Amino acid sequence: MLPLLTSAQIREADAYTIAHEPIASIDLMERASHAFADWFINHFPDQNQAITFYCGTGNNGGDGLAVARILQNYLYKNINVKVARFSDKSTADFNANLERLKKTSISITEIHPGSGFPVEEGQVIIDALLGTGLNKPLQGDYKRLVDHLNSLDKTVVAVDVPTGFFADGEMPHGAGVLKADYMITFQQSKINFLLPESGPYIKCRETVNIGIDEKFIQSLNSPYLAVEEKDIRQMLKPRRRFSNKGSYGHTLIVAGQPETMGAALLCASACVYAGSGLTTACIPQSGLIALNSYMPEIMAIVRHDVQLPIIEWDKFSAIGIGPGLGKDELAVELITDVFTNYKKPIVIDADALNLLAVHRELWRSVPENSILTPHKKEFDRLFGEHENWWQRMQTGIQKAKEQQLYIVLKNDYTLIITPQGKVYFNTTGNPAMASGGMGDVLTGILASLLAQGYSPEEACIIGTYIHGKAGDELALPDKMNVVLPGQVAAQLPFTMGKLMA
Numbered sequence: 001m002l003p004l005l006t007s008a009q010i011r012e013a014d015a016y017t018i019a020h021e022p023i024a025s026i027d028l029m030e031r032a033s034h035a036f037a038d039w040f041i042n043h044f045p046d047q048n049q050a051i052t053f054y055c056g057t058g059n060n061g062g063d064g065l066a067v068a069r070i071l072q073n074y075l076y077k078n079i080n081v082k083v084a085r086f087s088d089k090s091t092a093d094f095n096a097n098l099e100r101l102k103k104t105s106i107s108i109t110e111i112h113p114g115s116g117f118p119v120e121e122g123q124v125i126i127d128a129l130l131g132t133g134l135n136k137p138l139q140g141d142y143k144r145l146v147d148h149l150n151s152l153d154k155t156v157v158a159v160d161v162p163t164g165f166f167a168d169g170e171m172p173h174g175a176g177v178l179k180a181d182y183m184i185t186f187q188q189s190k191i192n193f194l195l196p197e198s199g200p201y202i203k204c205r206e207t208v209n210i211g212i213d214e215k216f217i218q219s220l221n222s223p224y225l226a227v228e229e230k231d232i233r234q235m236l237k238p239r240r241r242f243s244n245k246g247s248y249g250h251t252l253i254v255a256g257q258p259e260t261m262g263a264a265l266l267c268a269s270a271c272v273y274a275g276s277g278l279t280t281a282c283i284p285q286s287g288l289i290a291l292n293s294y295m296p297e298i299m300a301i302v303r304h305d306v307q308l309p310i311i312e313w314d315k316f317s318a319i320g321i322g323p324g325l326g327k328d329e330l331a332v333e334l335i336t337d338v339f340t341n342y343k344k345p346i347v348i349d350a351d352a353l354n355l356l357a358v359h360r361e362l363w364r365s366v367p368e369n370s371i372l373t374p375h376k377k378e379f380d381r382l383f384g385e386h387e388n389w390w391q392r393m394q395t396g397i398q399k400a401k402e403q404q405l406y407i408v409l410k411n412d413y414t415l416i417i418t419p420q421g422k423v424y425f426n427t428t429g430n431p432a433m434a435s436g437g438m439g440d441v442l443t444g445i446l447a448s449l450l451a452q453g454y455s456p457e458e459a460c461i462i463g464t465y466i467h468g469k470a471g472d473e474l475a476l477p478d479k480m481n482v483v484l485p486g487q488v489a490a491q492l493p494f495t496m497g498k499l500m501a
Contacts, residue, residue, distance in 0.1 A: 001225040001424070004191050006168045007132045009220050013187075016216045026093050028210070029059065033066035035208035036159060036184050040067070041074055043182070044124060044157075052122030053081045054149065056129040056163075057090035063159050064128025065097035072104055080107040080122070084129055086141045113141050117148050125149060125156045127178050129163040132190065138164045138176040146178045158183040161190060162201050170390045171197040179203075187212045191224050194413040194425045195389040223397075226425045227416075229499070232465045235458055238500045239275075248277030249317035249451025252301075253444065254338060256324045261287040263324030263350065263440045265294045270444030270489040271320065272297050274466070275496070276451045280316075282308065308334060313341045320447030322352030323440040332359055339365035345456050349373045349443040357381035366405070369419070369456045371446055373408040373439065397421050406456050408446070408464060410439060416460045424461055428468025430483075432475035437485035442467045445492065470495040 005013060018025050044051075053068045055061035061083065068081050081101065101108065109118060127149075129142065138146055146164055149156070156179060161167055164177035167190035182204045185193070192198055193205055239248075251271050256264030261283065268281040272295065280299040281291055291300055301309060319342055325331050335355050338346065345367055348356070353374050356362050374382060379392055383399055386392045389411070396407045396417040409415040412431075416424040445467055449459035470491035474483045 001231055002188060002228055003217050003220065003222040004189060004194075004224040004226055004425070005217065005220065005222055006191065006224075007135075009222060010132055010167070010187075010190075012220070013212050013217050017211070017213045020213060020216075021211075026096050029062055029093050029097070030066055032160075032186050032208075032210040033063050033070055035186070035210050036063065037067050037070040037074070039184050039206060039208055040071065040157065047074075047076045048078060049124060050078045050122040051076065051080075051124045051126065052120060053079070053126040054129050054145070055081060055083050055094075056131075057083065057085065057087060057094050058131065058133065059091050059093055060128050060131030060159060060161070062091060062094035062097045063131075064126055065094065065101045067126065067128070067159065068106055069097070069101050069104055072106055080109065082109045082111055082118070084142070084145060085110045085112050111141075111145070117145065120149075120152055120154065122154065125152075125154045127156055127158040127163050127180060129178070131160050132167040134161075134164065134166060135169070137172050143176045146176050149178055156180050156182075158202075160184070160186050165198070165201055166192055168192055168390075170388055171195075173387065177201045182206065184208055186210045188217075189226065192390070194226070195393070196411060197389055199412075223422050224425070225422065227427055227461055227465055229465075232462055232469075233499055235454075235462055236496065236500050237452075237454075245277035248275055249448075249453065250278040250280065250315060251276040251447050251451040252280050252282060252311075252316040252319045253323075253447065254282040254319065254321040254325070254334065255440075256281070256283045256287050257326045258284055258286040260324030260326070261290050262437060265291065266437045266440040266485050266489065267320060267323045267349075267444040267447075268298045269295050269486070270441040270492065271448040271451075272444075273489045273492040274445040274448035274463075275493075276448040279448075282311075303334070308337045311341070316342070317452075318344065318347070318447045318450035320347040320349065320443045322349035323443055325351040325355075327351050327354055327358070331355060332362075335362065336365070339367070343367050345369040345371060345450060347371045347373065347443050347447045347450065349439060350378075353378045353382060363403070366403070368404045369406065371406045371408060371450075371456055371460060373410065373443055373446065375410045375439065379407075379409055393417070393423060397423065406460050408442075408460055410442070414464045414468075416457075416464060418457055418460075426461075426464040426468060428465050428472055430468070430472055430475050432481055432483040433468070433471040433488065435482065435484055438467075438471075438488065441485045441489050444489070466492060466495050466499070469499070 055064040158180035162180040253268045282301040400417045407417040414426040446463040
């Protein structure tokens with residue numbers, strides 16, 4: 001897992017690297033600037049285009065000054081630098097890089113408080129105004145400058161963090177942020193880059209390694225972690241010879257109404273494709289023909305008027321409940337029956353979540369280590385309204401600990417929140433998967449993995465990853481612009497096979 005650090009931890013890791021590599025801070029800045037410049041040269045090779053650097057007087061501005069000098073050394077001919085002198089303060093490394101830049105032919109202009117802004121002739125703007133140290137919304141001259149730059153039709157490339165954007169913590173609604181077409185961040189993603197608040201401000205994000213001490217980063221034990229492919233390869237268990245269907249568990253999917261059988265079919269089929277040895281769908285009588293036609297490999301328990309027949313609960317290795325279940329009184333009786341009689345972890349989704357939100361007494365019966373899979377609106381119904389995703393994440397941490405549950409908060413980078421207070425960010429998935437029924441497929445995958453003997457934490461991490469990865473494989477540039485849930489389910493065996501190869 002890749003640790004994701006807060007701003008304070010980033011500064012701590014920088015300081016440790018400086019002290020123990022050892023390396024002077026100005027040399028670490030130079031290394032970071034070369035990493036940025038290497039990326040820029042590969043993506044903007046035209047050495048004649050006009051490039052303007054906007055630099056603050058802190059270390060982010062120091063990075064910008066160094067990059068400008070490096071690009072000139074690489075024969076970029078049309079560079080100018082504008083320094084925002086909105087404070088009397090400046091860092092030592094900024095001052096050192098400013099002196100180095102003055103020895104070149106690059107034009108340097110200073111912008112002072114209350115002054116007008118010079119005409120901008122640059123085709124590309126490099127944003128090196130403010131970095132990760134920002135902890136309050138922009139105001140005054142910085143806000144004025146950012147609004148001005150946002151009004152220009154220019155390509156913006158941000159150094160490490162777009163000016164005005166918080167690397168972590170709550171992003172204020174409507175905060176002034178310099179919108180970046182590209183953002184080149186150092187060493188690792190910042191936490192808020194993986195939350196939806198980054199969407200309006202960052203179009204494309206790249207990470208460059210600047211040699212921060214990795215062992216020290218790991219030692220900080222950040223609760224925020226990004227899931228990588230190598231993690232999934234280590235966790236997945238390939239099927240062995242002399243195994244049989246009983247080796248891979250028996251999953252019960254409790255889902256569907258006569259009008260919403262599609263949700264039940266998608267969920268149960270994903271369970272089969274993800275490897276459950278046996279899968280049984282508990283569905284209404286009217287859905288039986290559809291089930292047998294859609295996937296004859298799925299067995300059925302028919303319920304009449306949503307009432308459960310007598311079930312041998314012990315024979316099921318895992319249960320998933322909720323997709324298309326409905327929210328009437330009969331559905332309440334159904335979910336109550338399941339929670340009362342089944343004591344292993346359950347995957348709880350869709351209408352089952354909505355019933356939990358309304359009928360609070362049901363919480364007392366939810367088995368420990370169960371998995372809740374809400375999207376944003378379902379999460380807020382369960383736990384109250386939130387103003388931003390950082391708040392949701394903190395509430396999720398609190399509720400997962402209190403209830404001893406796993407919360408899979410669905411998003412571009414789905415959050416997996418554990419009872420121990422860890423937050424894993426899933427790194428697969430794409431906009432082509434924004435289609436009704438995709439969450440039903442994820443529920444089937446998670447229940448299938450539980451049935452196969454994975455722990456709830458493993459099931460959450462693996463399940464969200466392979467769900468998104470299957471969608472990624474289908475949505476490659478030369479393939480589909482829209483990926484349907486049924487296609488993702490059918491892709492799962494191929495995706496898992498590649499990861500286990």
